[in-house]
Amino acid sequence: xxxxxxxxxxxxxxxxxxxxxxxxxxxxxxxxxxxxxxxxxxxxxxxxxxxxxxxxxxxxxxxxxxxxxxxxxxxxxxxxxxxxxxxxxxxxxxxxxxxxxxxxxxxxxxxxxxxxxxxxxxxxxxxxxxxxxxxxxxxxxxxxxxxxxxxxxxxxxxxxxxxxxxxxxxxxxxxxxxxxxxxxxxxxxxxxxxxxxxxxxxxxxxxxxx
Amino acid sequence: xxxxxxxxxxxxxxxxxxxxxxxxxxxxxxxxxxxxxxxxxxxxxxxxxxxxxxxxxxxxxxxxxxxxxxxxxxxxxxxxxxxxxxxxxxxxxxxxxxxxxxxxxxxxxxxxxxxxxxxxxxxxxxxxxxxxxxxxxxxxxxxxxxxxxxxxxxxxxxxxxxxxxxxxxxxxxxxxxxxxxxxxxxxxxxxxxxxxxxxxxxxxxxxxxxxxxxxxxxxxxxxxxxxxxxxxxxxxxxxxxxxxxxxxxxxxx
Numbered sequence: 001x002x003x004x005x006x007x008x009x010x011x012x013x014x015x016x017x018x019x020x021x022x023x024x025x026x027x028x029x030x031x032x033x034x035x036x037x038x039x040x041x042x043x044x045x046x047x048x049x050x051x052x053x054x055x056x057x058x059x060x061x062x063x064x065x066x067x068x069x070x071x072x073x074x075x076x077x078x079x080x081x082x083x084x085x086x087x088x089x090x091x092x093x094x095x096x097x098x099x100x101x102x103x104x105x106x107x108x109x110x111x112x113x114x115x116x117x118x119x120x121x122x123x124x125x126x127x128x129x130x131x132x133x134x135x136x137x138x139x140x141x142x143x144x145x146x147x148x149x150x151x152x153x154x155x156x157x158x159x160x161x162x163x164x165x166x167x168x169x170x171x172x173x174x175x176x177x178x179x180x181x182x183x184x185x186x187x188x189x190x191x192x193x194x195x196x197x198x199x200x201x202x203x204x205x206x207x208x209x210x
Numbered sequence: 211x212x213x214x215x216x217x218x219x220x221x222x223x224x225x226x227x228x229x230x231x232x233x234x235x236x237x238x239x240x241x242x243x244x245x246x247x248x249x250x251x252x253x254x255x256x257x258x259x260x261x262x263x264x265x266x267x268x269x270x271x272x273x274x275x276x277x278x279x280x281x282x283x284x285x286x287x288x289x290x291x292x293x294x295x296x297x298x299x300x301x302x303x304x305x306x307x308x309x310x311x312x313x314x315x316x317x318x319x320x321x322x323x324x325x326x327x328x329x330x331x332x333x334x335x336x337x338x339x340x341x342x343x344x345x346x347x348x349x350x351x352x353x354x355x356x357x358x359x360x361x362x363x364x365x366x367x368x369x370x371x372x373x374x375x376x377x378x379x380x381x382x383x384x385x386x387x388x389x390x391x392x393x394x395x396x397x398x399x400x401x402x403x404x405x406x407x408x409x410x411x412x413x414x415x416x417x418x419x420x421x422x423x424x425x426x427x428x429x430x431x432x433x434x435x436x437x438x439x440x441x442x443x444x445x446x447x448x449x450x451x452x453x454x455x456x457x458x459x460x461x462x463x
Contacts, residue, residue: 026288033290130325130334133401137321137444138290142405147255153405 031058031138032164038096038125041108048135049164050123051092055186056160060132060141062099062151063107072155073115075173079157082180087187093122098132098143099151140169159183233271235261235333235457236388238344241352245342246432247406257343259459262336265379265390266398266452267327269300270312272319275327277304282326292320293447313378315396315452321444324399328455335401336456338439342432345393347386355429364431367394376450393431396452397438407440 026032032049040046057076061069073095080088097103108124117124127135136143143153158169159182168182240259276283276297283303284296298318301307310316319327321335328334336344348354355361380390442448 029289031290033288130329130401134322134325134444137404140404140443142407144402144405 027163027165029166030164031135031160031166034131034134034138036127036131036135038127038131039100039105040123040125041105041112043105046123046125048096050125051094052164053162054090054092055162055167055183056092056094057157057183058094058096058139058160059155059157060096060098060136060139060143060153062097062153063103063111064099065151068155070115071173072157073111073117076157077115077117078174079180079183083184083187086189087184089121090187090189091121091183093117095122095124096132096135097124097126098136098153100126100128100132102149139166159186161186233263233265233267233454235455236264237459238262238340238387238389239352240459241343243339243343243346243353245339246429246436247338247342255339257339260336260340261457261459262340262344262387262389263333263454263456264384264388266315266396266454267324268312268379269306269310269314269316272297272316272327273304273306275330279326279330282323287320287323289445291322291445293445295447295449296320296323298447299449309375311378313380314376315379315391317376317396317449317452318447319399319451319453320447321399321403321442324453325401327453331455333455333457335399335453338400338402338406338436340456341398341400344385344387344389345432347389347392349383349385352386361429361431364393368431368434370394396450397435397448399451399453400439403439403442404444406436 032047032052034048036048038046038048038050040050057079059072059076061072063069076093076095080091080093083091097108103124103126108126112119112122112124126132132143135141139156139158141154141156143151145151154171155173156169156171157179159167159179161167167186168179170176170179172179238260240257242254243257244254280286284298284300285303287296295318297303297316299306299310301309306312325335346353346355348357348360351357351360377395379395382390382394384390385392442451
């Protein structure tokens with residue numbers, strides 16, 4: 001029992017160090033290089049790197065979408081539901097709307113409540129042009145505003161590592177086993193941090209540099 | 211160092227003063243327009259009036275941009291924003307050199323770089339419909355696409371073997387709007403380049419039988435362009451891909 005606080009302390013120190021390092025050297029191919037700005041469901045502005053330091057699922061959508069977008073949110077919940085509790089606690093989910101005009105913070109917040117997403121780990125946000133187009137281009141999402149005001153867009157779920165590099169993506173809303181496996185491994189504790197494995201005391205995992 | 215910087219700025223200012231409008235934004239009147247894109251399942255799309263630069267951005271113009279914006283110099287741009295071959299024809303980050311002359315269109319620029327350039331001019335990349343509308347004009351008509359002679363002329367441009375070096379801009383004649391090089395010089399980035407094909411389109415099928423779903427099959431030149439743009443990623447730095455900027459007709463977007 002006594003070891004818990006000290007391990008926590010160590011983890012916090014490691015987190016602090018790793019986030020400092022991440023700020024100093026973001027990988028050159030990181031999506032976070034975009035520096036794109038978002039407006040979140042609480043009405044505050046945030047960077048696209050909101051969840052830097054965590055493996056993150058990111059997807060683009062628009063809130064008034066009748067069918068496909070609710071399915072997309074449900075699909076992301078399904079993918080994370082297959083993780084064990086600790087892995088899920090490490091994961092973050094960022095939903096970015098390209099319909100900034102209609103997806104106001106109030107609308108986004110309503111959507112989050114509707115889908116009962118975990119507010120500690122999920123954020124609904126919107127991006128105005130040209131930020132939305134930049135994020136889409138970076139992830140490989142296509143979208144186009146139709147004369148009706150609706151959007152035609154591709155459904156894509158992307159997994160980012162803790163520093164914003166694309167690890168995997170899927171267009172399958174259910175049952176992409178390869179994607180699920182990448183999500184599983186990305187949310188293991190050894191990702192990007194140095195930890196001692198509790199299963200084999202004393203055996204440090206290799207230090208990951210770079 | 212500071213003095214040298216000031217000198218450079220002064221030189222740029224002089225160059226700007228000598229030729230203030232050498233890539234002017236020219237008006238293109240809005241129109242109900244039938245696009246070759248299949249997406250909207252309508253006969254025509256409404257394109258609002260806008261302004262488009264008279265020729266593709268040149269090496270000289272792009273040099274002025276990277277001089278003022280060091281983060282867009284070759285070697286400084288992260289891979290998330292431009293591929294390794296970014297400005298690959300230039301001799302050095304601030305020297306286009308003999309292989310990229312001043313009046314040639316700049317190429318090997320990513321979509322992100324093109325977008326940043328336009329933003330720095332208080333402009334933006336044109337949307338596909340805008341570009342397509344502007345490119346439908348011959349020298350004498352707004353929409354010459356039904357003119358077999360003009361269509362053949364456009365196709366001839368595309369089938370001409372690509373020389374080793376790109377020609378300079380404005381070597382041909384201007385179209386109805388006064389725009390040069392809409393066909394026959396380089397491919398050009400548009401703002402929505404990655405959204406031209408249906409979201410579920412298989413690019414290979416698109417080039418073959420899928421192309422039959424496009425509305426106007428006779429516009430081969432435009433279809434080639436759609437297929438090419440649809441195959442690009444935003445970080446790609448193609449040796450034949452340049453761009454020009456647009457503005458809303460009402461002023462700065």
